Amino acid sequence: MSNPEKENTKTDDKLNFVQNIISNDQQSNKYDGRILTRFPPEPNGFLHIGHAKSICLNFGIVEKFPGALCNLRFDDTNPAKEEEKYVESIKEDIKWLGFDWKDRLFFSSDYFDKLYEYAVKLVKKGKAFVCDLSTEQMRAHRGTITTPGKESPFRNRTAEENLGLLEQMKKGEFKDGEKTLRAKIDMASPNLNMRDPVMYRIIHTHHQRTGDRWNIYPTYDFAHGQSDSIERITHSICTLEFENHRPLYDWFLDELDVYHPQQIEFARLNINYTVMSKRKLMQLVTEMHVSGWDDPRMPTISGLRRRGYTPESIRNFCERIGVGKVNSTNDVALLEHFVREDLNRTAMRVMSVLNPLKIVIVNYPEDQEEELDAVNNPEDETKGTRKVPFSKIIYIEKDDFMEDPPKKFFRLAPGREVRLRYAYYIKCTDVIKDENSGEITELHCTYDPATKGGDSPDGRKVKATLHWVSVKHAVMAEVRLYTHLFNREDPENAEDGKNFTSCLNLDSLKTLRNCAVEPSLATAQPEDRFQFERLGYFCVDKDSTKENLIFNRTVTLKDTWAKVQKKK
């Protein structure tokens, strides 16, 4: 037995390494006790669960530390790739997850004037220059990982000349790519980011917020650190790949002599059986491997929402996986665990038959109908009960009958008695087959009227309880069964020469159009979530209508019978 005194360790009080740094900084009054983080998405695609990790981290700081704040800042420095519609979807997803940026909504483009001022300052200091090198030439000058680069022949233009050229760039007097503004740092630096990186490039493209006002746009490297500085962010939390950029951000901030946030890098989220880069997700969409960004198989927030995931379950997942600096891949089973946990608590129970098999209860009166009481949620008494109609002909699940059952099969079989949930005990007396195909078309059963409600007065036990739907009262529906999008744990590492799409699971969506659901589901609305008893959790799809009900399977129930079968 464990020692009760030791059980006081509250896991929720444990801080991850980022929170530890912040906690220490707050205690030491490092930023006058201020804490300000930010979530900085680029509006060039939909948010995925990897972003959710970052959102939970950044906005979660607000909940963890009194007085802390978190900005939402769109990093919109590349008009060629960004769109307004992405801004809207990103906002929607953050709200849906349950976070609120209040009035702290910003855009990097808000700072274009300031950023340009900064650039001018560096030019005047002799720390930046206008370069005429083409992309190819610049690459050649950059050197390699092991050999130093060569300085640009334009590196020594005078400040006056550079100022004039920069002004002309800004006015749109040059073509795209004709010139760049570069920082003058060190072409021999072992850190490639320090080899005179580009600060501004010429892009004659309409910007979703600044219109046609600018012909030059700052690079991410020149915009990001300064934007954090302008907003007086205390802790700039970003992913591991920016570790190499930190010295560059430091250099800009130091040369500019402005406020200096602290950058902390953490490992981005990976999950097995899926991909997590915007580029690859975009490819799945454009190549039509999925129906869109919100396809229920996508790891996007909108996809997970449509699949039936709850914000709570995603947040719990993000909390549990922790935050570290090691590249790691989480098991999708953990994510599934958290939806099951949440939905078990909250989802209404309901009976639906996915693959109907007709049963005629031969000794049940022809025209009789009964309304039976069914529990809405055994985990929550306050959810009450509902009436479910019963009659002579019902559907059960095809999988719940076997003519020649193996040892561990507890369900219906010839001569065997089982319980119909909330209804009666029934015993199978006849198996009716199609003469030609030999396929089972219906079952004949008898029922025991004394077992009404599901209990036998004589204490007789049955080994199985089956869900069912009365044929006469059934509402027909379409059900979409989803499984992993990829049949390989690590689709990124496809076999030689093949890309990740070669690992696509062609059976990741199975549509059933002839499902019988209980009548209470007739009025279900999009995003309503249910537990189909004994089957799994299901969510009404956004395309569902009264005439054509559509349910998406979020996740199956844990299924030890399936496990037993798999072992064979």
Add this chain to the structure above:
RNA sequence: UGGGGUAUAGUGUAAUGGUAGCACAAAUGAUUCUGGUUCAUUUUGUCCGGGUUCAAAUCCUGGUACCCCAGCCA
């Protein structure tokens, strides 16, 4: 190969010189009108080699492995 990072059960994450813990996964049993839930129990770990110390996942030292960087993407 230069530079920057990182190594703790199958997976992910704690332990900040003092009993290697938690969650998921896996396994066993109990309960159950969901083969669900719940409960109990079990298996499995400090990358490797040296050193310091009464005591090392933690400190020192030497290896090894993996990740990131050669966009006018972010």
